[in-house]
Amino acid sequence: MKSCLPPDPNPIRPAEALPAGAWDAHCHVFGPGDIFPYAPDRSYTPPDAPLERLTQLHNFLGLSRGVIVQASCHGTDNTAMLDAIARSQGRYRGVAIVDGSVTDEQLADLDRQGVRGVRFNFVAHLGGAPDLDVFDQVVHRIRHLDWHVVLHLDAQDILTYADRIERLQVPFVIDHMGRVRSESGLDQQPFRQLLELMRNPLAWVKVCGAERVSAGRRPFDDAMPFARTLIEAAPDRVLWGTDWPHPNISKDMPNDGELVDLMFRFCPDAQLLEKLLVTNPARLYGR
Structure with missing residues (x-):
């Protein structure tokens, strides 16, 4: 089983101050493993990354709010995420991982605890596509909660599942710019399809995960054209996050x-920045 590298313990001070009310729309908490055990069938083991370290980072960077996204290493046991949300006194919201056994009562309870969506992993190194019948069933059942579905895809999956994604009747969020590969350029078919998806008013995308898009090393500037193009395509439906503590990074830890x-x-315009960091995530997660 793969062990993940720890995050960089010494973040630099950003050159510019973030706008008031800025959100980190994609971050994680892991463990501590002796309190919140990792899933036995996980594909990787992360270093513990508890709430205290996340809030320390957010305070340092100037991020007011956050969305804790359940990661596959904890499976469908959302306890660590829910504990972090409860202890954050309203600062954080969550995205859960559930399976077909989840009940409507359990979904309603997750909503009361601050969860606003469910996430499905399609990424090959995390086990590949979920049971699509379960996917359809869960997505149908979250509609009355005003939740959304987060899709963690490999670039090719944007093409493979394009028809299914277009049929979704709840808002959907594409993680990490669809994990397209920068070396394949803006004209690559998966990115063209992602832009086509963004014409759908239910489609959202996270312009984060630059280290997963980049072909190079820090500071991952080759990911910038993809982020700029997505912001231009759907300025009211883009989100940004740190992806802290950056699980499964092997080439260069951000x-x-x-x-x-x-x-x-990649987003120097103040009005667009306000949408990206404040207005958009507050609309999707703020209630």
């Missing part, structure tokens, strides 16, 4: 302060 600086470079 520095979270540098990621904020990178975000300012």
Whole structure:
């Protein structure tokens, strides 16, 4: 089983201050494993990354709010995420992972605890596509909660599942710019399809995960054209996050302060930045 590298313990101070009320729309908490055990069938083991370290990072960077996204290493046991949300006194919201056995009562309870969506992993190294019947069933059942579904895809999956994604009747969020590969350019078929998806008023995308898009090393500038193009395509439905503590990074661990600086470079317009960091996530997660 793969062990993940720890995040960079020394984030730089961003060159510019974030706007008031800025959200980190994609971050994680892991463990501590002796309190919140990792899933036995996980594909990787992360270093513990508890709430206290996440809030320390957010305070340092100037991020007011956050969305804690359940990761596959904890499976469908959302306890660590829910504990973090409860202890945050309203600062954080969550995205859960559930399976077909979840009841309507359990979904309603998750909603009361601050969960606003469910996430499905399609990524090959995390086990590949979920049971699509379960996917359809869960997505149908979350409609009355005003939740959304988060899709963690490999780039090719944007093509493979395009018809199914277009049929979704709840808002859907594409993680990490669809994990397209920067070396394949803006004209690559998966990215063209992602842009086509963004014409759908239910479609959202996270312009984060630059280290997963980049072919190079820090500061991952080759991911910038993809983020800029997506922001231009759907300025009211883009989100940004740190992805702290960056699980499954093998080539070059990001520095979270540098990621904020990178975000300012691909979104220098103050009005667009306000949408990206404040208005958009508050609309999707704020209630």
